[in-house]
Amino acid sequence: TVPMIALRLLYARQKAELERARGTEEGRKLIRAETRMLIKRDKGGATMMRVSLNDRKVVVRWGPHPDQMRMSQQLFDSPDEARSEYFGRLERCAEQGFIDASQAESV
Numbered sequence: 001t002v003p004m005i006a007l008r009l010l011y012a013r014q015k016a017e018l019e020r021a022r023g024t025e026e027g028r029k030l031i032r033a034e035t036r037m038l039i040k041r042d043k044g045g046a047t048m049m050r051v052s053l054n055d056r057k058v059v060v061r062w063g064p065h066p067d068q069m070r071m072s073q074q075l076f077d078s079p080d081e082a083r084s085e086y087f088g089r090l091e092r093c094a095e096q097g098f099i100d101a102s103q104a105e106s107v
Helices: 002-021 025-029 079-095
Strands: 033-042 045-054 057-063 070-075
Touching: 002 025, 025 079, 033 079, 045 079, 057 079, 070 079
Parallel strands: none
Antiparallel strands: 033 045, 045 057, 057 070
8 A cells, every 4th residue: 555655645746746837838838638627606507618638629618517518629730829729718717707626626
């Protein structure tokens, strides 16, 4: 069990380091694939949004339930353009009141 605990600690440290780096332009350039799950609650229920970056592609899924999500895909000429759209989308979602539930899922 000691090696498993050590691996878990290493994983948690690496994940925390990447999370800190994603706040900087240099750190964001390291991210080529990532998915974030966002949620926004209101009187009518909740809206879920899953935003994914995969090299040159950004995929957005949204809806009231994971089984009933609509989907939009965008393919870009370069990974930099896709990354810019991905982080821009996350920022716009935060401005609209969505919260990032991805961190809660990893605990």
